[in-house]
Amino acid sequence: xxxxxxxxxxxxxxxxxxxxxxxxxxxxxxxxxxxxxxxxxxxxxxxxxxxxxxxxxxxxxxxxxxxxxxxxxxxxxxxxxxxxxxxxxxxxxx
Numbered sequence: 001x002x003x004x005x006x007x008x009x010x011x012x013x014x015x016x017x018x019x020x021x022x023x024x025x026x027x028x029x030x031x032x033x034x035x036x037x038x039x040x041x042x043x044x045x046x047x048x049x050x051x052x053x054x055x056x057x058x059x060x061x062x063x064x065x066x067x068x069x070x071x072x073x074x075x076x077x078x079x080x081x082x083x084x085x086x087x088x089x090x091x092x093x094x
Contacts, residue, residue, distance in 0.1 A: 018067040032062045 007015070019029040078084055 022065055022067060022070060024065055028065075029067065032066060035062065036066075 015026055015029065019026045022029060
């Protein structure tokens, strides 16, 4: 299916910049964004789509290429270290 839309110049520039930052085509970026919007509006279909294990891999790959994920800050070593993960459990044992 092909759809043509007219974008404001500033929106077009942001899409181009995000696609370049993600090393994907603008078309692929838009496909990912639209799929995310469509399935977030219909949660019952999203759960059906995720039910089959074979359907999870493409969604996880799309999530990995998501522009919003690229903008998320990395977790610090303290946040992901063993000490911080098990600190509460160890404190409870004392």
